[in-house]
Amino acid sequence: MTSERFDPASADAHWQAAWESAQTFRADDASPKPRSYVLEMFPYPSGRIHIGHVRNYTMGDVLARYKRMQGFEVLHPMGWDSFGMPAENAAMEKGVHPGGWTRANIAAMTEQLKRLGFSFDWSRELSTCEPEYYGHEQALFLDMYAAGLVYRKESAVNWDPVDMTVLANEQVIDGRGWRSGALVEKRKLSQWFLKITEFADELLEGLGELKNWPEKVKLMQENWIGKSQGLQFKFHSADRATEVEVFTTRPDTIFGASFVAIAAEHPIARGLANDPAVAAFIEQCRKGGTTAAEIETQEKLGFDTGLRLKHPFDDGIELPLYIANFVLMDYGTGAVFGCPAHDQRDIDFARKYGLPVIRVVADGDAVDPVFEGNEAYSGPGALVNSRFLDGMDVAAAKAEVIARAEQGDWGHGTTVWRLRDWGVSRQRYWGTPIPFIHCDACGVVPVPKDQLPVVLPEDVSFDIPGNPLDRHPTWKHVDCPECGKAARRETDTLDTFTNSSWYFLRFASQPADRPFDPEVIKQWLPVEQYIGGIEHAILHLLYARFWTRALARIGMIDVREPFASLFTQGMVTHETYSRTDPVNGQPVYFSPAEVERGGENAALKADGNQVEIGRVIKMSKSKKNVVDPDDIIAQYGADAVRWFMLSDSPPERDLPWSEAGIEGCARFVQRLWRLFGQIGNGGAGADAQHDAALDRKLHQTIAAVASDIEALSFNKAVARIYELTAAAEKAAPSASRSDAIRKLILLVSPMMPHLAEQAWSQLNLGLAADAPWPPFDPALLIEDEVTIAIQVLGKLRDTVTVAKGLPREELEALALASEKVQRALDGKAVKKVIVVPDRLVNLVA
RNA sequence: GCGGACGUGGCGGAAUGGUAGACGCCGGGGACUUAAAAUCCCCUGAGCCUUGCUCGUGUGGGUUCGAGUCCCACCGUCCGCACCA
DSSP states (O other), X not given: OOOSSOOHHHHHHHHHHHHHHHXXXXXXXXXXXXXXXXXXXXXXXXXXXXXXXXXXXXXXXXXHHHHHHTTOEEEOOOOBOOOSHHHHXXXXXXXXXXXXXXXXXXXXXXXXXXXXXXXXXXXXXXXXXXXXXXXXXXXXXXXXXXXXXXXXXXXXXXXXXXXXXXXXGGGEETTEETTTOOBOEEEEEEEEEEXXXXXXXXXXXXXXXXXXXXXXXXXXXXXXXXXXXXXXXXXXXXXXXXXXXEEESOGGGGGGOOEEEEOTTSHXXXXXXXXXXXXXHHHHHHSSOOSHHHHHHSOOOEEEEEXXXXXXXXXXXXXXXXXXXXXXXXXXTSEEEEOGGGOHHHHHHHHHHTOOOBOOEEOSSOOOSBOOOSSOOOSOOEEOSOGGGTTOBHHHHHHHHHHHHHHTTSEEEEEEESOOOEEOEEOOSSSEEOOEEEETTTEEEEOOGGGOOOOOOOOOOOSSSSOHHHHOSSTTEEEOTTTOSEEEEOOOEEOHHHHTTSHHHHHHOOOSSSSOOHHHHHHHOSBSEEEEEGGGTTHXXXXXXXXXXXXXXXXXXXXXOSBSBEEXXXXXXXXXXXXXXXXXXXEEEEOGGGEEEETTEEEETTTOOBOEEOOOEXXXXXXXXXOOHHHHHHHHOHHHHHHHHHSSSOTTSOEEOOHHHHHHHHHHHHHHHHHHTTOOXXXXXXXXXXXXXXXXXXXHHHHHHHHHHHTXXXXXXXXXXXXXXXXXXXXXXXXXXXXXXXXXXXXHTTTSHHHHHHHHHTTTSSOGGGSOOOXXXXXXXSOSEEEEEEEETTEEEEEEEEETTOOHHHHHHHHHHOHHHHHHHTTOOOOEEEXXXXXXXEEEO
């Protein structure tokens, strides 16, 4: 007997406990089965699970469960990216300890995740803030150091003079510390760097192999790495007292040069700064925004230094030297030559300062040496006005100029990268201690591996400004491992991105005495499907690729690319509800829980009056358009929430959350439950009958849902399941119907695992989670009848349902026999007939 | 400014160049009920002279027997940002 309603409140917990006690989702390193590693980006333990996490992990869970059903040994782990600034902020604001705060958050969020029934192998759970994890990270860092991939150099940081602390870029608001409001200073500190630039070429080339990564992400990484090939050469003043080295990707346009520009921070500019006008201009360049969007829209400004430089091919040509606000010191040489006709920034600048605009590349049109427009031409063409280059195409001219520069020994062809080495030092407490010791006699000495982990002391306080590690009474005082004399520990910690750069390896293999076992890594890696947010498109994903390659280079692993497929999911959005404050005219926002939504209107529950329904946007605390996963799970059950996460919107797009939507999902859970209760006993009577149409529908659905899940097109799989459900409901009792319902339980089990287990348990066949994906009969995928569209001049006039595979002549005859077709033809002669077998007939009159 | 993505009913969205709007939500009508909830059935792009016809996938062109889909130009929305020389 089945109860009338499916009760998630009891079923969810029951089946979660059943999976846990059976260790259903434990991945077996020794399994003979083919492997599948499904990974979602692990969360930062901020305190509460966000609905975005729910969407992310639901997608991964459907894939992981499906893969298990397909006979794979699946690794589907979960852990915590638990070092980071929010813990320190909480410590300062709430007076709690970062460790205590973080671990309490992890405990609460673990409970939240478990309520959703995800098929995680919890035995592999890891937390990056524990010595059992970061100790191995320290060992890997030492290995990289030994391999020459780690070095120290001076680097500038944002220093808050009041809080006596280093600030992250995001903590600097309008040039001031976010907490203290003090003006931020640039300070030079000796810091640790990882040589990611040594892998720039590999990381760029490697993108080509990543067939299952979004083009968008690959493009972002490509641009971030920023490979540019060109010419680096020096301009000289007539007296050779001044020389300016520039880099250009367009050496072919050298005869179009009309000025040279250097960055405000360029040594030559600084050298001229005793002139107050120069100093004032440099100061002016420092103000204003530093982001691309700000700089791009900002007016181009220059300052003529009065210096004149000789053209490398003709001493008779003199170019003015400007200091300009659009030249970047940290790219190339910090100096460029301007060719206005073929670079938009340069022409903006030239028009402003009345500099010549000389066209040197012409795209086949008449050669007009006077360039009238204000739009630079950067396309292909033949060189003009360029002496020995005339007539060459751009590529040939580039090669020719580089060859001549090298011959004349005044320049050389070179490759410039935008990518810079990764500074990993953070002057923060809540991170992985960098395992080095500073000794006055021996210098910087690595901590011997047998002394790892260097454990972060937890007896620290945040009531005084500055780095707690630095003022800890004992922690930093150690003996030098080399000479034994008193020495000091490094008090910087590692950037939290290092924690997430190898966690996928530790998930696959976690021996106690080393970071991982390469033999086990080999079995699981690469991750078959990685799922997470687009916000990690560059940094995390590039660093993880870098660590993987670095570890491969030093012989620790065989994999080169950690993530075979990457999927970036969209956000969960919600309407906003607001009223305008009559006093200040600002909107006052209300949360969905405070609002009663009906039809096209919404009213505040408190006073019954209307509120304005705003646009559907990303959930954010400030707009109050958030829903809490716990509340909705309690109200609708895990399966309805999971189903909602998969329905309607394609997974890469945003998903608008709505009350009506989740209610519809909860209703569908009950609808399935009623259907699942209608499996016949397989005995006499109706249940012996077969239903060919339903059989076909079932097998088509099994095949389609499988391919939709593999393509991560969950919204399409959901639509298929609705269709099969409707077909099964309508079908008369038969053996086919019972079979369809039984298999439908399995089809929905990756998505609604609790409901599926509850229904499956009544068949006494073990756990649904352990059941294989139902096979389909390819013969049943083919329809025996097809509906043919009949068009006249491309317009649909009639349809006719016929046996599949009818010959062309018969289809044509059928089309002509149609009354509607004859009416549309209106006596005109048919000139041409297009027949697409089993699809359509188009009569051209 | 540059780069990218996207524009299809009231809404989320389907659609190897071949019947546009699958599936879901909302809405309307009906059945069941003393009643409500729940459930089930039907309708639901727009317009019209309603056996049917016309229009319709941001706009304007083009290719094609046939275009939501391909090409060109534009408009709009969203996202990202690094002046990359």
